[in-house]
Amino acid sequence: MTQVCDRIDRCRQFRTDDDALPAEAVELARELLEEATRGQSLAERLQARQMAAMMHDAPGKAFTFAMADQVFRAPTAAREAKRFRDLVDDYGVPEYLPLAARVAMRVGGIASAAAPEIVMPLVAEKMRQESASVILPAEEKKLRRHLIRRREAGMRMNLNQLGEAVMGEEEARHRLEANIARLADPDTDYISVKISAIFSQIHLVALDETLLAIKDRLRLLYRAAMTAWPVKFVNLDMEEYRDLRLTCTAFRELLDEPEFRKLEAGIVLQAYLPDAWPVQRELNTWAIRRVDAGGAAIKIRIVKGANLAMEKVDAETHDWPLAPYGSKVEVDANFKRMLHEGCRPENTRAVRLGVASHNLFDIAYGLLLRAREGVEDRVEFEMLEGMANHQARTVRDAAKGLLLYAPVVKREDFHSAIAYLVRRLDENTSPENFLHDLFGMKPGDAA
Template sequence: MRIVAERMCKLSRDNETDPGIDGLDAIAINKVNQLLIESEANRSRKDIGNRKRFARLLREPAAIAVTMGLTDEVMRISNPVRAAKSFRTVSKDATISGLGLVDYLGIKIAVVGSIILPKLVMKAVRGRVEFASNGIILPAEKKELSSHISKRSQESARLNINVLGEAVLGDNEATERFNSVIEMIRRPEANYASVKISAIVSQLITIDHFGSVERVLKRLRVLYREAKVNKTFINLDMEEYRDLSITVEVFKTLLDEPEFADLNAGIVLQAYLPESHYYLENLIEWSRNRFMRSGATIKIRIVKGANLAMEKAEAELHGWTPAPYPKKSDVDASYTRLIDLALRPENAKAVRIGIASHNLFHIAWSIEVAKNRGVIEQLDIEMLEGMANAEALAIAKSMGSVLLYTPVTRKADFPSAVAYLVRRLDENTSLENYLRASFDMKEGSANYLDQKDRFKNSVSERHTIVTQSRRHSNMPISHAGEFANASDADLTNPIFQSALATEY
């Protein structure tokens, strides 16, 4: 494990960035201008209304707080009396400017009604939240989902289905979620699905690395067998930093087994983690060797990462350095570096690359990089279902197709799916986020110019972005004027794990 830790701080010379594609940023910017025009032409009345609602929401911090309270607090409370009490507290900060006249009046009427008829009113509130999330979280019921898949197929969009639910705490919950994923895989209309290992195996213990790996492998073998029979592509999602090494290990171990030697499957890497650069090199080298043996390929979905708030909270709680990069500009530079290193002719046969983003600048740049290197067939563009429909249609027209990451839940389980809504709200309302800027973006606008500069900086800074682990680099944590206790031992550190195993 010490060797693994040392290798994660060093990348091979083959993994160097290519200055020869720096000039593609100008071509990418021109493509963005074209995509913006096409997106406006694609926008439906519903899309226009949603954009106005989001733009209004983002201008009003109090409205964001009310929305977060409704989704993250009120919707989780099953007792209607207690839910009504929480609703009245959350709604105190509601404003017309942030929510619009209709929703504002609806909330104020519901506040009064919740005192007299809490059960009836809270049912109506839940219905309104479900309606507002329609298109972002889809119904898992067979008829509704099948109809949506068919509609999207006509628009050259494919769906990557993710069965939502609460964080898994026990074996019963893990088994229930596992069965839900299996049921989805067996549906003939669903040919692509994503799953996190922490969603189907409970209580993954970092210090018990090998034991956790074995428990995950046992579950995944069953899932991958179903995938082979039903011809469903399985993508291993990534969320928590502590599950990174386990996820990569089970992915490689499983696909090296004779039973799955010819299976094509996918995995996610998060650009906000410096370690992703090591794992990209590791996965590409392994996949190229596997392709030579069996002809099977893998897909690496490159995302920026959407678990920042929890990573920061966990690090602060234990006295650790947060694993993700500290600045948005660092994440963007990391993202372009991963694109540069992944989209190369020597990788094209063994590894497909999914560029998952709503940032049209990064999407356009990845397309131009792929074209420049003659590997456009290696590339998939991926977006979130319901978050930027017009842009997705423009991408589908340009590329021939687009893949939409699609969270689904049964109507009865909707309250347990609100964590996804909360993460999306948290991510999309951050000041530097592209989606926040995109709601009123046009060529030459202030938001456009700011995002263009950020993009150009990310292209140039990819050559110098540090890829050494932040969590395991013993970076000092400043607590000026405060008492700071000794940090907890970090069980994700391979060096610590190795020392502990040797000692005991």
């Protein structure tokens, strides 16, 4: 860690210029990777080896996707079992799995024909266990234990309450109530929620009505956050492009209400949208005015964007242009442009920045930039729970803190975690993505 800290210190002291910053970031990324690899536990090494093997096992990868996405949507155990066996027939048992797991899968496939009610809950339990490192159980005792462990390890937690699919208002109200209850929990101090989880009837042709309804729901959340002691933090996650302007307008209009002038709240912007940078600048200008008028600062988390596949389907089915950029390199460039915008001291005064990424090159770039600009106390790093814990520990040490984002789900709602799992699998396996290569990456190799 000394090398890492020295490089960041040098950047702070000598104010490395823009031209030299990329090369410095590449060096720092190498050092971070070496540091992370050194600190990897045996269990993490074995898991990483399995992940790396999955990347080179195309049918195994396809099977894993289909398994997460399709098997547990069926209404009966017999239908689940049939789908499970069909997938094994279509793809074969994944070769990347250890021998014992492959044998168990073969035996399970055969047994599921005779006793689906016994076998399928066991298969579901296995899936739950396998994903327990990325999706936390909402049950109080288990969650509390985990939160305490993370706090002791110097990581703050940002919880996202998953639940049943929000198809109607009853479910949306349930989810809102679950979030309000989460804010009342003394172990929770930070939550993330997206507007489509708390309101089911988002219609852009009925913009005013939609906005009113969203603000009504968010008002309840903000009040719950403000009346808690200590005050809690509510962040608005971003999902579809459709929701960008709507979420921003609701966010700004609510925080302009006298009741919420002193509340610090957050919002996410997705760098894969060309619109994100202009929106960031608008938010910065508005937030500076708010702070100058005696209001609280806000926070913006920048991410690249997790819904590329869905935006592509949307664009194709409607014959619209694709909302996100069409290439990874443009997205990476926009992310850096937004980092620069977010690290300018005149902006950080009113807008704290969250840099959410697993890409060590971008994290390194962000670490150096915030040091150079002297805004380290206003720019924090955020990662996903369980995606690459060895990497997270290293970033925590280099950044002097880390915010970990974790979805929580009740046992009975586990099926609703599938969309999240599939998105994470997609991120891990898309060839242009950093996590695709991380698990086998060595300093200096092609990846």
